[in-house]
Amino acid sequence: MKIAILGSAIVGKTLAGKIASLGHDVMIGTRDPAATRARTAPGSFGDPPLSAFLAEHPSIGLGTFAEAAAHGAMVFNATSGLGALEALKLAGAANLDGKVVVDLSNPLDFSKGMPPTLSVCNDDSLGEQVQRAFPGAKVVKTLNTVNANLMVAPGTLAGGDHTMFVCGDDADAKATVTGMLKDWFGWQDVLDLGGIAMSRGTEMYLPLWVRLYGALKNPMFTIKVVR
């Protein structure tokens, strides 16, 4: 399947690497491919610069946000929350129309110090903003509650006995994404919260996530909904 990954930081690379390893045709989208390729410094989490990553994953393409979105039959938004709407605008509504857009971004605002606040919450969410800005896209919010490594390998923690959430307004798109989470990554417990407005719930969990990270000193944790 042709897949677009918007965003070339740790989340984008981790997703791209895993999805390409399954045999899919992956293109990473970034604002300025030449500048991204020229960068030699490691990422914020000590992850290799994109050029090194691409050298190790020769099947993965790199293009502008628009080129990647045009390439993908399914589009992953793995940009930072504050840059998400702008990145998707550069991707272009025409390149998103009718497609499943998997939105992983969280509206984390680090500008006021740590732990970060949310730039939108309570009576709106980034998931809803994305859906409103691109009404032709089938936005499904998911994977935003875990670290990048857990996203694609939930089984590495407690044998995968924990919960992932999906929400979105299009039932078929949610079914597609739920299947992908299970078949591609190995998620076992995928809980459908409802429409895209339910993004408020999972995005507002992030303030607890960052505090749990502070308490546990290790990002390889998540929650299981015990019921």
Place this chain on the structure above:
Amino acid sequence: MKIAILGSAIVGKTLAGKIASLGHDVMIGTRDPAATRARTAPGSFGDPPLSAFLAEHPSIGLGTFAEAAAHGAMVFNATSGLGALEALKLAGAANLDGKVVVDLSNPLDFSKGMPPTLSVCNDDSLGEQVQRAFPGAKVVKTLNTVNANLMVAPGTLAGGDHTMFVCGDDADAKATVTGMLKDWFGWQDVLDLGGIAMSRGTEMYLPLWVRLYGALKNPMFTIKVVR
């Protein structure tokens, strides 16, 4: 131990009943004890009116917020989030000074429809507001992430294999509350998030809680932090 429970709704009654059953000397505090006692309608969750509850629990006293707070060596704030600061003001700073105040309240605002929004979040929290308003009290935020029945009987769900959070600025008060959670109620996994500002994390989990309740149609659930 002498215990004050501020609030006579389902959470207050559930806590009072359990704590009194352990042999503690419990007084429930309410705004107008005579009016509360005269009410004959069941509570919002079909729970019996307080008069019926008190008739079944003759050892439990009823007083004003101030009388109850004066009685308690430990004070539970089990009022509704929007009424919490006013109830504690009526309880009186002098009756809270130096005491452990267990704050269970959530700033849920139902005035804008369902699911509720939060009246404070993101850059402040109700836990912090309570601590700032009563600097002499040792406020510990806990139990606000679960249904009343689970608060006092975590073992009834999955054998108690799930997580409760505590936060607060006073380490001794947190240790006291952690011991109480384990010894009185049977909580097994109590996770210390840090100071009272960490209330932002657990209160902002509530928007996910209400959506999970909507999806699961049953309030007897909670989360386990898998790590």
